[in-house]
Amino acid sequence: MHKIYRVNMTDLTVKVEPVPQAWAGLGGRALTSTIVASEVPPTCHPLGPNNKLVFAPGLLSGTSAANAGRFSCGSKSPLTGGIKESSAGGTASRIVARLGIKAIIIEGKPAGDTWYGLVVTKDGVTIRPETETIGKGNFAVVQSVNQRFTDDFGVISIGPAGENLMAIANISVKDPDSRLRSFGRGGLGAVMGAKKVKFIAVDPEGVTNLKLADPDKFKAANVAFVQMLNAHPVTGQGLKKFGTAVLINVINEAGGLPTRNFTAGQCAHHDAISGETMYDTIVARRGQPSHKCSLACQVQCSQVFPDKDGNYVTSGFEYETIWALGADAMIDDLDVIAALDSAMDDIGVDSIETPVMFAVAMEAGVLPWGDGRRMLQLLREDVTKGTPLGRILGGGTAHVGRSFGVTRVPVVKNQAIPAYDPRPIKGIGVTYATSTMGADHTAGYAIATNILNVGGKVDPLKNDGQVELSRNLQIATAAIDSTGLCLFIAFPALDMPNCLTAVIDMLNARYGTSLTADDVVALGKQVLKVEHEFNLAAGLGPETDRLPEFFELEPIAPHNVKWDMDRKELATFWNF
Amino acid sequence: MLITVKLFATFRQGRFKEDRRDIPAGATVADVLASLAITPPEVGMVFVRGRHAEIDRPLADGDVVSLFPLVGGG
Numbered sequence: 061m062h063k064i065y066r067v068n069m070t071d072l073t074v075k076v077e078p079v080p081q082a083w084a085g086l087g088g089r090a091l092t093s094t095i096v097a098s099e100v101p102p103t104c105h106p107l108g109p110n111n112k113l114v115f116a117p118g119l120l121s122g123t124s125a126a127n128a129g130r131f132s133c134g135s136k137s138p139l140t141g142g143i144k145e146s147s148a149g150g151t152a153s154r155i156v157a158r159l160g161i162k163a164i165i166i167e168g169k170p171a172g173d174t175w176y177g178l179v180v181t182k183d184g185v186t187i188r189p190e191t192e193t194i195g196k197g198n199f200a201v202v203q204s205v206n207q208r209f210t211d212d213f214g215v216i217s218i219g220p221a222g223e224n225l226m227a228i229a230n231i232s233v234k235d236p237d238s239r240l241r242s243f244g245r246g247g248l249g250a251v252m253g254a255k256k257v258k259f260i261a262v263d264p265e266g267v268t269n270l271k272l273a274d275p276d277k278f279k280a281a282n283v284a285f286v287q288m289l290n291a292h293p294v295t296g297q298g299l300k301k302f303g304t305a306v307l308i309n310v311i312n313e314a315g316g317l318p319t320r321n322f323t324a325g326q327c328a329h330h331d332a333i334s335g336e337t338m339y340d341t342i343v344a345r346r347g348q349p350s351h352k353c354s355l356a357c358q359v360q361c362s363q364v365f366p367d368k369d370g371n372y373v374t375s376g377f378e379y380e381t382i383w384a385l386g387a388d389a390m391i392d393d394l395d396v397i398a399a400l401d402s403a404m405d406d407i408g409v410d411s412i413e414t415p416v417m418f419a420v421a422m423e424a425g426v427l428p429w430g431d432g433r434r435m436l437q438l439l440r441e442d443v444t445k446g447t448p449l450g451r452i453l454g455g456g457t458a459h460v461g462r463s464f465g466v467t468r469v470p471v472v473k474n475q476a477i478p479a480y481d482p483r484p485i486k487g488i489g490v491t492y493a494t495s496t497m498g499a500d501h502t503a504g505y506a507i508a509t510n511i512l513n514v515g516g517k518v519d520p521l522k523n524d525g526q527v528e529l530s531r532n533l534q535i536a537t538a539a540i541d542s543t544g545l546c547l548f549i550a551f552p553a554l555d556m557p558n559c560l561t562a563v564i565d566m567l568n569a570r571y572g573t574s575l576t577a578d579d580v581v582a583l584g585k586q587v588l589k590v591e592h593e594f595n596l597a598a599g600l601g602p603e604t605d606r607l608p609e610f611f612e613l614e615p616i617a618p619h620n621v622k623w624d625m626d627r628k629e630l631a632t633f634w635n636f
Numbered sequence: 637m638l639i640t641v642k643l644f645a646t647f648r649q650g651r652f653k654e655d656r657r658d659i660p661a662g663a664t665v666a667d668v669l670a671s672l673a674i675t676p677p678e679v680g681m682v683f684v685r686g687r688h689a690e691i692d693r694p695l696a697d698g699d700v701v702s703l704f705p706l707v708g709g710g
Contacts (some may be wrong), residue, residue: 293706304709309644313702315686316637379709551708
């Protein structure tokens with residue numbers, strides 16, 4: 061990948077630039093965070109002309125490496141006010157990489173009301189005024205691009221929520237079936253909307269195979285890598301069959317499933333919303349229990365969930381989404397949950413932030429607990445149209461909490477806490493508190509070691525060893541996020557020493573480098589430090605590395621524990 | 637002693653979701669596994685009353701034993 065595309069939305073010009081030497085060894089999150097940290101003033105308004113939206117494939121994207129289809133998107137987040145990197149599957153990353161594009165940087169902001177659609181090609185980017193899809197949902201945008209061009213085009217788009225500049229807005233990426241994957245967290249859809257970009261179509265014409273420094277070594281390492289992905293029970297069988305929703309029962313048994321706006325750790329109707337029930341339902345309705353979100357994925361953790369009549373309802377039906385709607389917001393009907401997942405895809409809102417926001421709204425009395433139909437109405441009418449209530453909801457969990465005087469507001473750095481209560485799972489609490497991304501479970505997935513017995517065992521109910529665990533995972537994750545590999549490769553990587561070796565061998569075989577495991581760790585540390593410095597300069601000081609007060613005051617059943625980690629111990633996270 | 641055994645994911649195949657059963661005093665998690673024809677390498681997690689337990693853990697009256705194969709997610 062040898063070129064950078066810069067799209068200036070202020071004067072509607074495009075530049076094709078060579079890759080600066082300083083960026084040559086970077087990809088994915090390492091690249092987006094480096095670009096954002098060096099080119100975006102940390103105190104800029106995220107919706108203003110000085111913020112930038114950076115898309116970058118990972119270091120292995122575009123090759124035949126298994127599970128290398130991830131795409132990174134970085135910016136200053138309108139939700140957290142700090143740096144943000146989000147990662148998505150879909151087909152775009154592979155096309156962009158194989159067009160030789162290392163990053164697409166969208167900068168500036170148009171003056172008027174005109175919307176635009178961008179078309180990325182092997183030669184550059186064309187910027188065209190767009191009217192047809194404005195106001196429409198992401199499914200319609202993908203269909204429109206497919207029809208205007210071809211089905212082979214990659215598509216990146218925003219729904220009405222992004223057009224409305226809402227902090228809950230995400231960015232969608234087309235998957236191999238023309239359905240949707242998401243750059244979910246942090247309101248990136250609002251940044252794209254502020255720059256008046258409705259979609260980015262990616263023309264695959266002219267893609268070439270990427271040149272490998274050592275093709276034989278690459279192939280051998282990939283073969284070994286695939287073997288390990290298939291051999292590990294999580295990536296080889298568990299995720300393929302039950303998807304991530306298998307965790308509903310796991311986390312419920314562990315007493316850490318946040319229920320009814322984080323007031324209990326177990327949900328009475330857990331069975332109705334479990335991965336096992338989802339699997340049985342899909343099979344009975346002749347849907348697809350296994351499904352891949354991008355080419356060359358070995359794991360296939362996605363699925364296609366139909367309604368009673370066998371019609372498509374949703375795919376990529378995730379644990380986080382099902383937890384948030386089913387347990388946190390108390391909806392006990394998997395079909396209603398699936399309809400909401402699809403609606404959130406279409407309207408283009410984060411399926412973690414949005415239901416967690418609604419649970420706070422339920423506590424405030426805005427709608428009844430568990431009322432999925434009212435939630436759907438509020439999404440399709442108020443959020444989509446941008447009514448005053450819709451804009452309050454569209455501001456996210458903390459915004460709703462503040463607007464209605466709720467104190468039980470589960471956010472860190474203004475971003476909603478995901479599907480694991482930190483009180484009985486202390487390791488993930490450290491990650492939530494310290495991650496540069498705000499409350500983010502993937503940033504340092506301590507669940508693996510606190511709950512799943514992957515990569516060792518650390519007692520989730522004790523503070524001992526949690527800061528070190530989270531630190532090591534956050535560093536490793538920042539590195540993996542830069543490779544374009546799906547984070548689920550971490551399961552075999554944590555349990556099989558040869559797995560990381562295979563990944564490093566592929567990197568070296570691709571680029572002709574001699575990287576070692578130490579270099580990978582160094583890259584991860586470098587990424588976290590760059591992000592941390594940006595956040596400090598943006599005004600997210602050390603006092604933002606903490607959990608909301610209510611976790612310290614309210615014990616959670618069944619284990620009846622509070623969050624009690626010493627603030628000084630938590631602060632040692634940054635000692636590296 | 638009376639315990640409850642809960643099975644999840646692929647462990648349910650050919651077995652059950654939840655079962656209350658009488659076991660002899662001094663019985664361990666390993667004994668329960670053996671009675672279900674689940675071998676230790678297949679086991680991902682064991683919870684007893686919602687806390688992690690090792691396979692050699694002796695059980696007490698009223699214990700709830702939750703058994704999972706190796707699973708993961710995000």
